[in-house]
Amino acid sequence: MDFNDKQIQIIETAEALFADRGYDGISVRDIADEAGVNVAMISYYFGSKEKLMEAIFELRLGNMQMRVETLIKDDSMTPLQKMNLLIDEHIDRVMQKQCFHKVMYTVQLTNKNPAILKAANALKLRSAKLVAELIKEGQKKGVFKKKVDVILMLNTMVGTVSSTMMSLPYYKEFNNQADMPQEEFESIVKRRLSIHIKSLFKAILTNEA
Amino acid sequence: MDFNDKQIQIIETAEALFADRGYDGISVRDIADEAGVNVAMISYYFGSKEKLMEAIFELRLGNMQMRVETLIKDDSMTPLQKMNLLIDEHIDRVMQKQCFHKVMYTVQLTNKNPAILKAANALKLRSAKLVAELIKEGQKKGVFKKKVDVILMLNTMVGTVSSTMMSLPYYKEFNNQADMPQEEFESIVKRRLSIHIKSLFKAILTNEA
Amino acid sequence: MDFNDKQIQIIETAEALFADRGYDGISVRDIADEAGVNVAMISYYFGSKEKLMEAIFELRLGNMQMRVETLIKDDSMTPLQKMNLLIDEHIDRVMQKQCFHKVMYTVQLTNKNPAILKAANALKLRSAKLVAELIKEGQKKGVFKKKVDVILMLNTMVGTVSSTMMSLPYYKEFNNQADMPQEEFESIVKRRLSIHIKSLFKAILTNEA
C-alpha cells in the first residue's frame, strides 16, 4: 500500500507502457529501460511482472472506492447533485489517468490477469450497488423515475467516457481542432462530456427533458 | 477477401482466442492446436501472426461499412427510423460477434497493431461522417435538434454497448439472473439496450422527452 | 520409451554432464553446446530440463528391472548361483554405466527430483522383494542361513560397488597402479569386486566360511 519513490516511478512507467502496448506487449526489460533502473529491480521490488501489474491497481484503485462512498453518503447534496458530481469525478479521473484506465479496460477485456480482473469487478459491483441505493433514495423523494436500469446507466457513463478517451485523436481530427494544444482540447472534451452525460442521465432519471 | 474453409476455421479460432487472452497472450501454436491444424500452416496461409490478425478484420469488417452506407442512403425511412435501425444493427452485430468486438477494442486500446488500428479508425471516421450527414438531414427536416455532437453520441452508443458486453456476467449477477440460459439473457439485454440507447438518442436528437 | 538418435545423443550427453557436475550444476545450454544442438531443442524434444532427467532414467532403467526378474525366476540355477550372477551383473552394470549411476546416487541423496526418486525407490523396493523371495527359497532348500537381513545385504552390495566406483582414481593411486590403462584397471577392479562381494554374501548367507 505504501510505495517508495523508486517503486512509484517504476509503477508509472509500467502503467504508461502497458497502456500503450498491452501487458504482454511490454517486457520487464522495456519497463526497466524506460524507468532507468536495473531489470532485476522489478522482481526485487514487486516479485514479478504480474505483481507489478497488481501494484499499479493497488496504487490507483486505493482511494477510488472510498471517494465514491463518501460522495454518496454526503448529506449536503441532493441525489441529482450527487449523480452530477459522480459524472464529473469519473470524467476527471479517466481523463487525468488515461494510461491507467486504458490498462484497466484491457484487463476487463481479457482473462489474462484474473486476480486483478476479480478485484476490478468487485469494485465495480460495489459502486453499482451504492449508486443503486442513491437512485432508490431519489425515487423515494420523487425526483427520479420509478424504472431505472442502474447498470445500463453506468455503462453509458463509463462507456461514453472510455470510448471518447480512446478516440481522442480522431475526435480532434473530426472536429478540425488538430492545431489546438492537447490540454485545451482535453479541457473542452471534458466540458462537453460533462454536459452530454449529465443530460443523458437527466433523461434517464427524470421525467422531463 | 476470399478465404477457404480452413482459413476461415483458423481465423475464427484465432478470433476467439485473441478475444479471451489478447493478441500477445496467444501463441500461433495455441491457435494451431485449437484449430487442429499444423503450426506451420498459419505462416503458410497468412504469412505471419500479424497478417492473421489483419485477416480477422478483413473477414469481419468487410461488409460492415457497406451496411451502414446502404442503410443511411435508404430513402424509405425517416432519419429517426434510420438512427433506430443503426442502433439495433450495432447491438446485434456486437452481441453476435462478441469475440471479434473484444479483439477490436483491444486493438483500439493499444498501439500494437498500427495497420489494423488505422483501418478501424478510418472506418469509424467514415461512419461518423455518414451519420453526421444523416443528422444534418434530420435537422433540415426540423425533426432533430440544432446542436448535436455526433461523435459523443456515437461514443455513447458504442461505449454503452461495449461496456455492457464486457460486463455481461456481472450484469447477470447484479440482476440475480444467474440461472437464466445465456441465450435468453442476452436476448433480454439486447432488448433493454435497444430501448435504453434509443431513448438516449431521442433525448440527444429531439426536443421532447 | 523410444527415443530417436538425436534424443539419445542428448540424453547421453546430459547423463555425462549431470554425473560430472550435478543436475543443478549443468545448464541446458551446457548440454546443448556439448551435444552440438540448439538450446531450444532440449525443450522441443523433452519439454523441460526435468523431463530430460526423467528421460535419462526411462532409457536406463527400462530393462533393468526386467533383467532382475528373469534372473530370479530362472529355474536352471541354484539360489547361490543366482545371487552370484546378481552380483556380477550389478557390478557390470554400474561399471559400464558409471555416469548414469552417479546421477542415480545424487538423485537418491537429495529431494530435488522427487518424481524420479520415487520411481527409483519403487524399483529398489521391488528388487529387494524379489531377492527376499530368492533368499527364502534358498532357506527352504537349507542352503541359506535362517536369519538374513536382505536390505543390509543388498546395501552392502550396492554400497561397496558405488563407493568403489566413486573412488576409482584414489583406489588406483593407493595401489600404485596409476600407469595402468583405465580399461585394464577397471577390469581388475571388477574381478576383485566380484570376488570380494561374493565372499561377503557367502558369509552372510551360508554357515561356512
Added chain:
Amino acid sequence: MDFNDKQIQIIETAEALFADRGYDGISVRDIADEAGVNVAMISYYFGSKEKLMEAIFELRLGNMQMRVETLIKDDSMTPLQKMNLLIDEHIDRVMQKQCFHKVMYTVQLTNKNPAILKAANALKLRSAKLVAELIKEGQKKGVFKKKVDVILMLNTMVGTVSSTMMSLPYYKEFNNQADMPQEEFESIVKRRLSIHIKSLFKAILTNEA
C-alpha cells in the same frame, strides 16, 4: 577453525539445506532466511557460498581424522577390537551427522567443489593408510588373513553405512516398522549395522566364519 555462534548457526543451517537439496539447489538467500540472518552476512562471514561449503567441512572434518589416528595408535586394544571400534564409530558418526555425510557424498560424486573433494580424498587416503598399517599389524600377529584388500574392505564399511542411511525410510517400510519412533528405529538400525559389518569384517580379515 574457530567459528562464533552465528557462524556455526549458519554452517549447520547450510549443512541441513545442502543435504536436502544439494549445493546448487540451495541459494544463499535460502540459507540466510532459514538461519534468520541477513543475506549479506554469508558473504560477510565466509566470503562466498563456496567458502561456506568449505567451512562446513572445516567444522566437521576437523577432529575426525585425529580420532582415527588416536584409535589406531591405542595400544590397549587388539587389532580386531580396533577394527570393531572403527566400525562402530563410523556408524555413529554417519548416523549422528546424516546431513553432513549426505553433503560429503554429493561432493564425492561430482567435480563441483574440487577444493573440498581434494581435502576429503586426502583424508580418506590417510585413513586408508592407517587402517592398512593396522591390518599389517594384525597380520604380523597372525590374527588376520594374509590377503586383504583394505580399500574394498573400507568401501564395504562406508558403502554399506551410507546406502543404509540414504534409504532409511524405505528400510523402515520394507520391515513394516513405519510406526516406530525415528530415534528408536535408528538405534535398531545402528545395532544391526554394527553386527552386520563386524561379521563381514570378520569374514574378510580372519579365516574362521
Added chain:
DNA sequence: CATGAATGAGTCTTCATTCAT
C-alpha cells in the same frame, strides 16, 4: 500442397555478490 523438425531471439526470473551506510 502441406508439414515435421529445427532455431535464434526473446521471455521472466533467480542468483551470488557488492557497496554505501
Added chain:
DNA sequence: AATGAATGAAGACTCATTCAT
C-alpha cells in the same frame, strides 16, 4: 560490525518463423 539496496550475469523456457521434404 552488520545490513538494506541494488545489480550483472545466468538460469530455464517460449516464441514466431523457416525450410527441406
